Each structure stands twice: as C-alpha cells, then as structure tokens.
Amino acid sequence: MARIENHPILGKFRKGRKVRFYLDGNAMEGFEGEPIAAALKAAGVIVHRYTQKRHEPRGIFCAIGRCTDCVMVVDGVPNVRTCMTPLAEGMNVQTQYGVLAKKAEGWTGR
C-alpha cells in the first residue's frame, strides 16, 4: 500500500472512516477526507487524465493544486483537482480525456 502511516517529522496521521467510491465504474476504497488523489495513489492508480492533443497520460505532479495534471471528472464535474478535493462516500470519479469546458452529462450541480 502506497500510503504514509507514520511520518518521521509530522507524526502519525489521523484517518477518516473507510469509504467506497468509484473509479470509471469500478468500486474502490479510501479514507473520508483524504485527497481523492491520495486514495488513488494508495490503490496504485497513477493516470488521472489524458492530454487533448497528444493523448499523453498525466497524474499527480505538484500535489498542491497548481499544475492541473491531476484533474478528473468527479460526480460529473470536469476539471476537478483531485489533489485538493476531499474524498467522500460514493463519489464517482472518472478519468478525464482532454479539456472538458462543459459540465459532463449527468451533472447535478454539486
């Protein structure tokens, strides 16, 4: 598991409760409140999106909300920075292809 449990300087991390979420329709588990990207990384997922022109894979790069390499479609909303967005029970996370300017189908305004 690729998850830091006890950091030599920051100490032991407190976790939220274990929750189920979905990546491209597949059930996964993570901890409530951790960044979506952290839950994906812990599960071995490194590709979050593909670039529009060259279809190259992108994943966590800065991990501080600056680069947009980690954006995905979350609950139908495109361009969500998963390194900055807390995980919640039942989230529907999808790999993003290109830059999606419009809200994805099924977007409910969340």
Ligand code: FES
């Ligand atoms: S990894 Fe750079 S914005 Fe998320």
